[in-house]
Amino acid sequence: MSTFQQLVAPVWGSLALSAVCAALPLLVLFVLLGVFRVKAAKAALTSLLLSIVLAVTIWQMPLGQTLSAAAAGAFYGLFPILWILVNALWVYKLTVATPWFDALGRTIRSISNDLRILSILIAFCFGALLESLAGFGAPVAITAAMLMAAGMKPFKSAIVSLLANTAPVAFGAMAAPIIALHGVTGLPLHDLSSMAGRQTPFIALLVPLLLVFIVDGRRGLKQTWPVALVAGAVFGITQFVTSNYFAVELTDVVAAVATVAAVLLMLRIWQPREIIGMSGEAEKTEEQLIAAGRQSVERRHGAGGSRVPASASVTEAVSAAATSSVGTAVSDAKRPEPRHVWMAVAPYLIIMAIFSIAQIPVIKDWLSTVGSVSFPWPGLDVVDADGNHIAAQKFKFDHLKATGTLLLISGLITMALYRVPAAQGLRIYGETVKQLRWTIITVTAVLALSFVMNLSGQTTSLGLALASAGGFFAILSPVIGWLGVALTGSDTSSNSLFGQLQVTAAEQTGLPPVLMAAANSSAGVMGKMLSLQNLAVASAAVGLEGSEGTLFRKLLGWSLGLLAVMTLLVLLQSTPVLGWMIP
Missing domain, CATH: 1.20.5 (Single alpha-helices involved in coiled-coils or other helix-helix interfaces)
Incomplete structure (x- = not known):
């Protein structure tokens, strides 16, 4: 097998024309998704096919190596990304199949009759807990339904749930977006998680304040800002600490649990001056x-x-x-017994315990030694324009310490605790895979597309062209991530598509690659509330099918406002003002 050297400007020696050709698969993907509303799986497969054709005919990558690159990307999509998603969603579905999930919901609803407080507890805290496991629209659907059950109007329930599903997304599904970013860029996982953990807390601080404002306007902000501020601060600080010093996979789990505890403690010593219930009017x-x-x-x-x-x-x-006041109050939810509460939160405690054990140095070293295999992907021999080997050709197969494997172990322990028969657990696992079948196709196709573009040189050509923006790229970088999530509906997919592009452009402009790569993920989450998939899920959950356009218009301003905050933060982090925050 001969070595393939990437071409930077294969179209008549013009970097601009080469960049336009390199952007075609992405443009096709976005047009199919955003204009023609083609299913994500079909759009991704179409873009993958176009990228393969361009790699062979224009970038002159041998067909065998091109197909091998696509296979490498598909494999990375299956393991570790989908291995995480399938097992995380399985654990969640195990809880739903038992009465304990309802007990968890009743526990949360029994804490307060105030819809502003419930918007923080249900949409922000519980939604983050669901995002850490389920993701892919499940948090929005479940929290919107719970808010309606608590007395919130359907349309407002959808808006609150969509807006709340921002802060936890970068570390959602057991940090699948960050892990995918590490896979396509080759940058250290800890550096990426640390950088993202130094960006997302600023958004977490704002989201609860925005939620109470949406629920009750200025009165809500004036009366409940203390608890909203506590929720945002605890969530953000815990995100920072966990992603930087503990385990990136547990970031959202720990942050959500810590925030719930902090809010509960605060409500013991503080209550809003008025209670806002179903009617939206103050209750005594x-x-x-x-x-x-x-x-x-x-x-x-x-x-x-x-x-x-x-x-x-x-x-x-x-x-x-x-x-x-019963007519305007939220219906009382009887708080379950303490034993039932512990059983309801048991799966999340089990996950935290399993991941904590896996971080013990002796066990961590053993898992790395016994359960880790590194190998070059067969059929690939690619060097960049300078003759350096591309890092994406080498794979590390961590079959024992992988996040998905630890989740599988957690699920098995949950089955034993909940006394779920093996046959039922296996059936639920099969249902989980069936439910994710289109997601599996989409993720593998997107990762295959990403690897073909990265290894053939298409991403390099596009990145070098964007690098001509110079220092302005620090502003452009977050917008790219935002667009990626808004159109694909997935921070994982956006990171897979644009992660290497961000790194290439950063290296050419002298900006820190870790900062730009993390910005793609951290800023991308603000586009989640505008994605067609999430809008459709929210509309269906509250029984307002067809209201996606109205939801989009209501949320666009909030999304752009939060994007502006993140863009300003990234810009300052690219300068000496906040440059000290980069790991």
Whole structure:
């Protein structure tokens, strides 16, 4: 097998024309998805075929190596990416198949009758917990339905759930987007996770404040900003600490659990001045009800004396006042017994325990020694224009310490704890694979497309052309990530498509490659709320099919605003002002 050397400007020696040709597979993908609304799997396969044709005919990559590159990408899509997604979703579906998932929902709903508080607990905290495992629209569908059950109007439930599904996405599905970014760029996983963990917390700090504003406007922001600020700060700080110093795979799990605990503790010592329930109007707090009861007693005393003891009259009045507000209050959810609460959160605690054990140095070293195999991908021998071998040709197969394997072990322990029969667990696993069948095709096709573009030199040509923007690329980089997620609906897919492009452009402009690669993921999450897939899921979940366009218009401003914040942060991190934040 002869060595293939990449060509930088194969189209008549013009880098501009070569970049246009290199962009064709991506343009076709976006047009098929955004204009013609073709299914993601078909659009990805079409773009992959076009990329293969361009690699062979224009970039002159041998057909055998081109097909081998596509196979390498598809394999990486299956392992570790889809190995993570399938097992994560399986663990989630195991909980749904038992009464414990309902117990978890009742526990959350029993904490408060205030829809602003519930928007933080359900959409932000519980949604992040679901994103850490399920992802791919499941958090939006479930939290929107739960908010409706709590009394929020359907359209507002959809908006709140979509907006909340931003902060956790970069580390969603057990950090699948960051792992995919590591796979296509070759940059150290820890550096990428650390960098993303120094960007996303700023968005996490803002999201709860935006949620309470959407639910109740300025009054909501004025009355509930303390708990919103605590939720955002705890989530962001925990994201930073976990992604930088613990395990990137557990970032969202730990952040969500810590935030729920912080909110619960705060609600013990602080409550909003008013309760906002189903009608969106202020309801009386317990203190206000008692005061109203005392006034009623005093009026009755003045009108002719007390016919019952004062204490009983107060209780009666409070009861009557509370009863009169039932029409506008959220229906009470009885909090499960402590044992039921522990059983409901058990799968997440098991996952945290398994991943923590895997991080113990002795066990980590053993897993790396016994359960890790490195090998060059067969049929590939590619060097760049300078004669250096491309890193993407070498694979590391971590079959024992892989995130998906640890999730599989967690699922088996969950089955034993929940006493799920082996036959039922196997059936649920089969249903999970069937549910993800189109996702499996899409992810493998997108990763195959990414590897063909990267190894043939198409990404290099496109990246070098974008590098002509110079320092302006620090502003352009987050926008690329945002567009990628908005059109593909997946931060993992966007990172696979544009990760290497970001690195190439960064190297040519003198910008830090880790910063630009992480920016693709961190900024991309703001496009998640605008993706057709997520909009369709939210519309269906609240029974408003066909309202995707209205949701898009309502969310566009919020998405662009958060993107502007992230772009400013990335720009400052590319300068000495915040350059110290880069690992």
